[in-house]
Amino acid sequence: xxxxxxxxxxxxxxxxxxxxxxxxAISGKGRxxxxxxxxVMEFIEKHNYRPNVMARALAQQRTFNIGxxxxxxxxxxxxxxxxxxxxxxxxxxxxxxxxxxxxxxxxDDLSSLKRIxxxxxxxxxxLTRTMVNDTPAMYLKExxxxxxxxxxxxxxxxxxxxxxxxxxxKELTSILLAKGLRKLALIGGSTNHIITRTRYEGFVDAFxxxxxxxxxxxxxxxxxxxxxxxxxxxxxxxxxxxxxxxMDDSIAGEVISRCRDEHIRIPxxxxxxxxxxxxxxxxxxxxxxxxxxxxxxxxxxxxxTLLAIIAGENAQSKMLKNYEVILKESTK
Amino acid sequence: xxxxxxxxxxxxxxxxxxxxxxxxAISGKGRxxxxxxxxVMEFIEKHNYRPNVMARALAQQRTFNIGxxxxxxxxxxxxxxxxxxxxxxxxxxxxxxxxxxxxxxxxDDLSSLKRIxxxxxxxxxxLTRTMVNDTPAMYLKExxxxxxxxxxxxxxxxxxxxxxxxxxxKELTSILLAKGLRKLALIGGSTNHIITRTRYEGFVDAFxxxxxxxxxxxxxxxxxxxxxxxxxxxxxxxxxxxxxxxMDDSIAGEVISRCRDEHIRIPxxxxxxxxxxxxxxxxxxxxxxxxxxxxxxxxxxxxxTLLAIIAGENAQSKMLKNYEVILKESTK
DNA sequence: TTGTAGGCGTTATCAG
DNA sequence: CTGATAACGCCTACAA
Numbered sequence: 001x002x003x004x005x006x007x008x009x010x011x012x013x014x015x016x017x018x019x020x021x022x023x024x025a026i027s028g029k030g031r032x033x034x035x036x037x038x039x040v041m042e043f044i045e046k047h048n049y050r051p052n053v054m055a056r057a058l059a060q061q062r063t064f065n066i067g068x069x070x071x072x073x074x075x076x077x078x079x080x081x082x083x084x085x086x087x088x089x090x091x092x093x094x095x096x097x098x099x100x101x102x103x104x105x106x107x108d109d110l111s112s113l114k115r116i117x118x119x120x121x122x123x124x125x126x127l128t129r130t131m132v133n134d135t136p137a138m139y140l141k142e143x144x145x146x147x148x149x150x151x152x153x154x155x156x157x158x159x160x161x162x163x164x165x166x167x168x169x170k171e172l173t174s175i176l177l178a179k180g181l182r183k184l185a186l187i188g189g190s191t192n193h194i195i196t197r198t199r200y201e202g203f204v205d206a207f208x209x210x211x212x213x214x215x216x217x218x219x220x221x222x223x224x225x226x227x228x229x230x231x232x233x234x235x236x237x238x239x240x241x242x243x244x245x246x247m248d249d250s251i252a253g254e255v256i257s258r259c260r261d262e263h264i265r266i267p268x269x270x271x272x273x274x275x276x277x278x279x280x281x282x283x284x285x286x287x288x289x290x291x292x293x294x295x296x297x298x299x300x301x302x303x304x305t306l307l308a309i310i311a312g313e314n315a316q317s318k319m320l321k322n323y324e325v326i327l328k329e330s331t332k
Numbered sequence: 333x334x335x336x337x338x339x340x341x342x343x344x345x346x347x348x349x350x351x352x353x354x355x356x357a358i359s360g361k362g363r364x365x366x367x368x369x370x371x372v373m374e375f376i377e378k379h380n381y382r383p384n385v386m387a388r389a390l391a392q393q394r395t396f397n398i399g400x401x402x403x404x405x406x407x408x409x410x411x412x413x414x415x416x417x418x419x420x421x422x423x424x425x426x427x428x429x430x431x432x433x434x435x436x437x438x439x440d441d442l443s444s445l446k447r448i449x450x451x452x453x454x455x456x457x458x459l460t461r462t463m464v465n466d467t468p469a470m471y472l473k474e475x476x477x478x479x480x481x482x483x484x485x486x487x488x489x490x491x492x493x494x495x496x497x498x499x500x501x502k503e504l505t506s507i508l509l510a511k512g513l514r515k516l517a518l519i520g521g522s523t524n525h526i527i528t529r530t531r532y533e534g535f536v537d538a539f540x541x542x543x544x545x546x547x548x549x550x551x552x553x554x555x556x557x558x559x560x561x562x563x564x565x566x567x568x569x570x571x572x573x574x575x576x577x578x579m580d581d582s583i584a585g586e587v588i589s590r591c592r593d594e595h596i597r598i599p600x601x602x603x604x605x606x607x608x609x610x611x612x613x614x615x616x617x618x619x620x621x622x623x624x625x626x627x628x629x630x631x632x633x634x635x636x637t638l639l640a641i642i643a644g645e646n647a648q649s650k651m652l653k654n655y656e657v658i659l660k661e662s663t664k
Numbered sequence: 665t666t667g668t669a670g671g672c673g674t675t676a677t678c679a680g
Numbered sequence: 681c682t683g684a685t686a687a688c689g690c691c692t693a694c695a696a
Contacts, residue, residue, distance in 0.1 A: 018667045053451040054389040055689030058672050080410040087404050090436045100434050104422045119385040350683045387673030390688045
């Protein structure tokens with residue numbers, strides 16, 4: 001039962017045939033007699049034979065692993081986005097017999113990424129976000145390893161998979177504008193992240209397509225620490241605003257809390273919406289209007305694309321259009 | 333600069349010595365002349381030579397990967413716990429030249445775990461939680477692969493690393509009892525997870541050590557879905573309770589929201605505390621009394637232990653004592 | 665259809 | 681201290 005270390009050679013000898021034939025029977029490459037194949041399959045099934053992946057990796061220079069680059073800045077640590085993406089990726093990779101090697105990168109330290117690339121531990125990489133000065137992307141590009149980035153990028157050589165953040169943010173903003181709101185504030189994270197810029201663009205587009213102009217005094221970007229939000233809210237209130245759009249739900253949660261401190265009623269005194277929704281917002285009161293994306297599906301699509309590239313097919317960048325605008329109490 | 337496919341043989345030939353010597357110079361095993369070693373080191377530095385891990389893995393039957401089993405039930409998906417643990421593990425494994433292969437397992441489907449084990453893709457495994465019917469643990473034990481579990485277990489053969497959940501939960505409960513609260517409710521998740529049982533034990537211990545008895549009518553376990561919490565709160569309010577202890581902050585957040593619905597003031601009408609704290613609770617109002625553990629450190633310790641086992645040292649189970657009881661507004 | 669032999673890049677063994 | 685040579689387990693021309 002626990003014949004653990006049985007090799008292809010053992011199989012061959014036991015069956016009185018050559019390793020080559022066994023190999024072919026298993027891989028399906030090359031012609032093998034039906035009866036022979038059946039014999040082999042039955043035997044390996046019975047004895048629970050598994051080809052040694054390391055040996056195969058060495059022989060055909062493939063690892064059947066993909067790398068996933070996972071940012072772990074202070075902010076990203078608690079976001080469920082990456083976890084959800086990974087689940088989607090895992091579903092796809094699993095079904096292709098691939099496994100996932102994670103590479104956590106903090107700040108500019110690419111050493112863990114370099115290690116898995118230089119050591120040939122992966123056949124390709126998924127980058128889970130894009131940045132303005134994207135050192136990981138540049139490194140990967142230079143290294144020649146197949147990779148896919150989740151998020152937008154300027155570089156046409158890089159294959160990306162992304163949600164339609166621009167369209168979604170524009171739509172949500174438009175809805176608020178259509179309600180007659182005009183003095184809308186925007187609070188968002190690091191402008192080093194492309195997604196922050198895209199969300200901002202969507203916000204601006206909504207204004208422009210209605211012939212309105214964004215008041216830059218109401219835009220707060222690079223707010224990487226929720227501590228600052230209390231002050232921002234106080235400042236904003238003096239400016240007599242109609243509503244606040246938060247780029248993610250962590251910011252939204254903080255905004256709601258600080259409003260409560262200031263005895264600001266939502267939505268009566270102020271409307272609040274978020275460009276990203278996760279369970280963080282689930283139990284807030286009032287419930288928050290937000291955008292809902294399918295992160296899992298995004299990850300799955302990224303993995304699918306990467307595997308296609310690895311298989312030699314020429315894949316193209318994709319934009320997933322399915323998102324939901326969830327209108328809740330906070331903007332009534 | 334981009335001499336990517338340079339092998340040990342290339343190094344040997346370029347230096348006019350044998351592969352063996354180069355190998356020894358790099359690994360440090362076996363005696364090599366100092367001048368020779370220096371030459372080798374200089375050369376590989378300059379030409380950026382990296383030993384092929386796959387070849388090494390094949391030769392010495394080691395992969396320099398560890399597997400991390402990551403549950404992805406509906407509940408676990410958004411918990412930051414696993415992510416934080418993994419960051420801690422990654423810090424340690426990285427410093428030993430190891431990488432992390434994740435195995436997401438949903439429900440009883442062990443296929444991804446089996447794949448990485450049977451394919452010899454990892455040298456050991458970290459199990460990130462323990463269960464009552466722990467099929468992953470049993471499988472690993474049977475397979476003979478070195479592994480460490482995060483969490484408690486009955487099986488003395490299994491090496492574990494865990495926080496002192498029992499002591500922490502007992503302490504927090506004791507503090508509330510010491511404030512004179514007596515009718516304390518408890519809401520928690522699946523009793524299939526050992527941690528739920530441990531937390532419950534801590535709760536009970538606190539009562540017993542004060543000569544009090546737990547009112548089982550106020551204990552709600554196996555609440556795996558926050559939707560039920562609204563009803564529970566309503567029921568509890570009729571029972572005229574003093575406070576609610578939630579096993580994690582997702583539950584706590586929900587409890588607070590539902591209390592607000594019912595116009596219950598916290599802490600005036602009801603005290604609330606949580607056995608686990610994450611950023612989910614960060615911006616709630618009122619701030620919630622809770623236990624604070626260092627998940628990252630927990631992961632690091634687990635990785636350290638696993639690597640020790642892999643290295644052949646005989647490691648022992650560890651309990652990390654450092655946690656914080658954070659007293660906040662919700663129990664004033 | 666099947667088998668033989670060589671190679672993938674390292675490490676381990678055993679001589680020198 | 682150093683070097684051939686044989687594993688490690690699998691794949692793939694090339695032959696038969």
